Amino acid sequence: MDCGDEARRAAELLVNSSYSIAFTGAGVSTESGIPDFRGPNGLWRRFDPRMAGVEYFLGDPRGFWAFYSARFKSMLSAKPNAAHLALAELERMGLIKAVITQNVDGLHSAAGSARVIEVHGSSKSVRCSRCGARAPFVDALKSYEETGEPPRCSCGGIYRPDVVLFGEPVVRLGEALDEARRSDLALVVGSSLTVHPAAEIPLLVKEGGGSLLVINMEPTEYDDLADVVMNCPAGRALESVLRESRRIIDSRP
């Protein structure tokens, strides 16, 4: 699918919206080499999701850290791709007010997006399971690799990832829902919109009379409701939307 015509329509809706939000999932980061955990070749097809569960962490912190550190170490070196960079540029242009993401890789912030709501938390930090103090994941990982023991806070509590573990509720949902309620356009990128409740955020925008744009390689549950659907790689699609948005703005008297 050459998404040129769709990009023009998406850009027109975006430029004419008054408060747009982006909602992103794993597909926005695959071009950065980060696996789609739930996709056909995803981590959770090869491992039991309970390995990243809160019960496993509480019951066997040593086993949990062995699994978690091995799977999440590679995320530290990942770099933002064209999709992250285009979303950050759309925010600087005032066309996107916030990015709500299901990803934990921190790549939206790394790309320069200022308002990022990470509803599944962040892999960039850990927090103490006793006192709640936060520390960089990279430091906790170093401690784990040096000692072979789960890293600990100065209070003695074991550090846990700052991501939402299986069995835990999403975070910052109220904030994300507030953004959705005030938005008149939701730009969904790289999410199949199946992981609830976060996936209901774009639907809320549509139900409130706003527009829904979907950029995803595969069909999503909400394609029938969407105003524009682009089944293209996220980077290429967003670069086209960015280019068309600039063209529309520049051509205005």
Ligand SMILES: [Zn+2]
């Ligand atoms: Zn502590």
